[in-house]
Amino acid sequence: xxxxxxxxxxxxxxxxxxxxxxxxxxxxxxxxxxxxxxxxxxxxxxxxxxxxxxxxxxxxxxxxxxxxxxxxxxxxxxxxxxxxxxxxxxxxxxxxxxxxxxxxxxxxxxxxxxxxxxxxxxxxxxxxxxxxxxxxxxxxxxxxxxxxxxxxxxxxxxxxxxxxxxxxxxxxxxxxxxxxxxxxxxxxxxxxxxxxxxxxxxxxxxxxxxxxxxxxxxxxxxxxxxxxxxxxxxx
Amino acid sequence: xxxxxxxxxxxxxxxxxxxxxxxxxxxxxxxxxxxxxxxxxxxxxxxxxxxxxxxxxxxxxxxxxxxxxxxxxxxxxxxxxxxxxxxxxxxxxxxxxxxxxxxxxxxxxxxxx
Numbered sequence: 001x002x003x004x005x006x007x008x009x010x011x012x013x014x015x016x017x018x019x020x021x022x023x024x025x026x027x028x029x030x031x032x033x034x035x036x037x038x039x040x041x042x043x044x045x046x047x048x049x050x051x052x053x054x055x056x057x058x059x060x061x062x063x064x065x066x067x068x069x070x071x072x073x074x075x076x077x078x079x080x081x082x083x084x085x086x087x088x089x090x091x092x093x094x095x096x097x098x099x100x101x102x103x104x105x106x107x108x109x110x111x112x113x114x115x116x117x118x119x120x121x122x123x124x125x126x127x128x129x130x131x132x133x134x135x136x137x138x139x140x141x142x143x144x145x146x147x148x149x150x151x152x153x154x155x156x157x158x159x160x161x162x163x164x165x166x167x168x169x170x171x172x173x174x175x176x177x178x179x180x181x182x183x184x185x186x187x188x189x190x191x192x193x194x195x196x197x198x199x200x201x202x203x204x205x206x207x208x209x210x211x212x213x214x215x216x217x218x219x220x221x222x223x224x225x226x227x228x229x230x231x232x233x234x235x
Numbered sequence: 236x237x238x239x240x241x242x243x244x245x246x247x248x249x250x251x252x253x254x255x256x257x258x259x260x261x262x263x264x265x266x267x268x269x270x271x272x273x274x275x276x277x278x279x280x281x282x283x284x285x286x287x288x289x290x291x292x293x294x295x296x297x298x299x300x301x302x303x304x305x306x307x308x309x310x311x312x313x314x315x316x317x318x319x320x321x322x323x324x325x326x327x328x329x330x331x332x333x334x335x336x337x338x339x340x341x342x343x344x345x346x347x348x
Contacts, residue, residue, distance in 0.1 A: 015303075019313045020287060023265045026310060027283070050284035058288035062295055 024049060127163070129156075247328060249281065249289045250298075254317060254325040257299060263312035264290065290315060298324050 024045050031041035046052075082089040117123040131148065157166045256262065256270050267290075268283045293299045298321030304314040317325075 015313065016287060016291070019264060020284070022263075022310055022312050023268075023283070026265045026306070026308060026312075029308070048283050050282035052284065055284040055287060058285075062288060062291040 020049075020052075020055075125164075129166075244279070244281075248332075249285065250293055251325065251328045251332065253286070253289060253293065253315075254298060254321050254328070257315055257317040258322065258325060261314050261316040263304075263306055263314050265312070266306070267315070293321065296320075296324075 024042075027045040027048070028038065028041045031044055032038060036044065049055075082092075131152070153166075160166045252271050253267060256267055256274075262270065264286055265283075268281065268286055271279065271281060290299065290301075293315075294301060297318055299315045300318055301313045301315050304312060306312045306314075
């Protein structure tokens, strides 16, 4: 049975108490005709009719999903219980809130460190190289590796036989005001690649930088910005 | 002590009797109960109230339809009518019941071990 019809049928369900009452009235009248008093007739009619509560429940189950109705009843009962016990409700809500927040924090860390792929093509093939120089104390530490000079970078890139390409990145910030004076004057994060970086990728930078420039292509020490916004400004 | 063993009807039996009764003519609930009791010569003890959940099931399945009308005793009652789907359902149910009855009768027949 489709929904519109079922909604219409609910009217049939709601009419039933009136129908049952008519049934009982007719039965009472018949029993009175047979010689019973009205009181006896009413008792007898109710007895022969059966358990009204059970019948009511049975007929309701025909039209209504009992599980849904039971769930709603339980839900309302739960809300009432919570309203009558504010201390318990507050403690329970705080516990749940702290639990959710802790979960969110842990997930954020796990997602950014372990799950979310880096923003490069074939990010799973990307490796980080550290150069270490045992014995060169003061120049290197084993956690951060030896600092890299441009000449070392070129040397590694030219002698590289193991990797498809080799790149170096430097994190920093840049001021993006000036030509685009209407842009947010905040300094934006950027990544700068030195010459001969053969990553050859168009880096898609995260918001908010990317929303202005779309993508950045690394060409030597220059960073060329390609976007409709940039082109429209330069034209 | 005298004990009367009253057994429940098998599932669907009441619906089948209601459909069969309505096939004769449209009726309201009270008249249906009286007709079934009278026709069965009181062999079937049907709780009158159990008729209404059965009628609701038949309404939901669209085997019967109901309209408010006036009874012979001039009361406002809901009169039930058999639908075409109900008539087909009745045929299938009666056939199924006759087969079941035949099987039971064969098993209970004297002389069979």
